[in-house]
Amino acid sequence: MARKYEGTIEKILQLSALAAILVVFLISLFILIEGYPVIAKYGLGHFLLGGQWYPLDGLFGIMPMIIGSFIVTFGALLLGVPFGIGCAIFLAEFAPMWMTKVLRPGIELLAGIPSVVYGFFGLVVLVPLIMDTFGGRGFSVLAASVVLAIMILPTVINISEDAIRAVPREYKEGSFALGATHWQTVKMVILPTAQSGIVASIVLGMGRAIGETMAVIMVAGNVTAIPGSFLDPVRTLTANIALEMGYAAGDHMSALFATGIVLFVIIMFLNFLITLVPKRVIDQ
């Protein structure tokens, strides 16, 4: 009888669901095990606050990379978020039907293009363009920020648009009935109501920018010094790991895993921030 197997099947399903927890646990465990030795040996202060990264001389300071990651991400948000929110407002409120039909597959494609392809495009188009326009070598904070800005657009657009669409019709109708124009309604009623979702989209975009590796490596120049201007080269945390994993050993490899721990903690913190954003203000 089929009934006999019901219990077994439920157990199998439950185990599959628990796999998600197991994977997160294993990832945390193995990165900690591999990264901890170098932190224990040299101290957390040396590692996090040190300004010098010379693995062969036992200097493992990742401060320049932490700053690099945040500068590049900040630049990406500065360039990408206004356009992203603009597109989201347009799609949810103003877009004519034909425009939505063009725009939506376009955004899906933008989200699907592999990061190496963005990096390659940055390398062959953006870097020479920056070199010709502003001087320098082109491999720079600016190049990395522009590439990342393009890459976070789909995240910001999709989540902001959902948030704007979730605003109840009555709010909009009420505002129209009071004689407000469409934009006044968007500005005074819709955007404030959708605020928490829009903030969440920015935080998620930030997570994507901090975590991006290949596209950044190809255009950022990867010098381990704190950049003085947006035309200076920069190395991010992710780039630090990917560039040196190929040949690292011993303390050096452990330091790369420790870089991974820092990255992991930053992402967990961002995830935690998103849980603080109230899910739906409207329900209250």
Add this chain to the structure above:
Amino acid sequence: MRKSVVWEERLVKGFLWFSVLATLGTLIIILGHIFQHGLSLISLEFLLDSPRKMGREGGIFPSIIGTLYLIAVALIIAAPVGIFAAIYLTEYTRKGRIVRAIRYSVETLAGIPSIVFGLFGFAFFVIFLGFSWSILSGGLTLAAMVLPTIIRTSEEAIKSVPTIYREGSLALGATKWQTIYKIVLPSALPGIVTGIILSIGRAVGETAAVLLSAGSSLNLPTSVMDPARSLAVHLFILTSEGISFKMGYATATVLIIMILIINLAANFIMRRMSTTRAI
């Protein structure tokens, strides 16, 4: 209406149109640039030939096979586990501490940067389990990466199956699992398949994690224990080491065409699902 209001309205609309056109323009410039330099290089010979001189000449056949192999391993693991997990989360329990922990883990997995997955794949599969740089290590790492996508899309698909379907089946005397297997899953199938297709897209484009777990060998892989260089990794090595931009354009074109096909397939299935559901 006051003049300032009219002007503000015009200015804002101008900016909104500008953001949209800038976004589409960027996409068109990127695709146009890569296709312009790459399309003419694509030939059957390029697709079916082995690379020579580090990839400066020849084709990308081993990388195509390697990519397909990696996707296959990732899906064989992640698809059943992800779909089962989604069934459990939607049909069996929706509340409780364990469910919350599972959901939080899924969120976390979705946010972890690919390079961290790469570190994990290297430490766990390559070294600890002794699989070395291989399709198996790379595929398992990719499975962990796409698991949240499969769980979330399957959950959405299962949730959208109307409750009446389940009630009808249960009323006929079917057990819970029979109902799920015979009624719920077939109705949710298009949504689940869409999730799997999207996962394939992610696996095709992934570079950092694959580089650290599957290696970058240019040889044609013949078993899952062989190392492999996926198309994305191949493009990265060709261009970042300055081996050949020409071959880089050709490889990038192949990658973009693959993503185009994947997106079209996902959209096609989604559209069919929404029309059948409307009846």
